Amino acid sequence: MSQAVDKTMVAWATSVAEAELSGALPRRWAHSQGVAARAAELASALSNDAGLLAAAATLHDVGYAPRLVVTGFHPLDGARFLRDEHGADEQLVRLVANHSFALLEAEERGLREELEAEFPLLEEPLLVDALVYCDMTTTPDGEPTTAQDRVEEIVGRYGADSAVGRFIRRASLEIFAAVERVDAALATQPR
Numbered sequence: 387m388s389q390a391v392d393k394t395m396v397a398w399a400t401s402v403a404e405a406e407l408s409g410a411l412p413r414r415w416a417h418s419q420g421v422a423a424r425a426a427e428l429a430s431a432l433s434n435d436a437g438l439l440a441a442a443a444t445l446h447d448v449g450y451a452p453r454l455v456v457t458g459f460h461p462l463d464g465a466r467f468l469r470d471e472h473g474a475d476e477q478l479v480r481l482v483a484n485h486s487f488a489l490l491e492a493e494e495r496g497l498r499e500e501l502e503a504e505f506p507l508l509e510e511p512l513l514v515d516a517l518v519y520c521d522m523t524t525t526p527d528g529e530p531t532t533a534q535d536r537v538e539e540i541v542g543r544y545g546a547d548s549a550v551g552r553f554i555r556r557a558s559l560e561i562f563a564a565v566e567r568v569d570a571a572l573a574t575q576p577r
């Protein structure tokens with residue numbers, strides 16, 4: 387994918403996410419912008435996929451927008467919205483559907499088979515890890531944080547026994563491992 391196409395996709399993603407989130411859920415929008423800023427930091431490690439990562443980062447939580455809530459599981463609602471209302475790039479839609487170990491949360495909600503069948507996980511582990519990294523090292527207000535603090539914050543906010551709390555506790559080791567893999571990939575980048 388060329389740089390020009392990348393930039394077009396990122397600009398489009400930003401305008402869609404802003405339209406859906408900034409008015410209805412300003413804090414989610416601040417978080418999404420912070421996640422996009424993290425994605426920009428990873429651009430050199432992702433080379434050709436940098437635009438795709440940036441677009442997915444901006445849009446990953448779009449499914450929280452109240453008008454888009456159908457199942458109440460935001461990765462699935464967001465991905466279906468992007469596919470059905472915007473005919474979005476298939477890889478982008480699959481990244482949004484699977485962001486930050488959504489399959490594990492889908493399992494808690496009895497939606498794993500539906501999610502897997504409709505939006506298979508991308509076979510690009512570094513790109514998938516990179517989106518985990520961006521989301522899980524950004525606070526709800528869009529500031530940088532550590533994955534450890536982020537997981538604690540999520541458990542505290544939703545409650546340890548909620549679907550999200552159970553999911554994040556199960557996913558935490560995977561989250562930390564993904565962040566470490568991205569850190570390792572960044573460490574090999576020329577500065």
Ligand SMILES: [Fe+2]
Nearest residue numbers: 417446447521
């Ligand atoms: Fe997020």
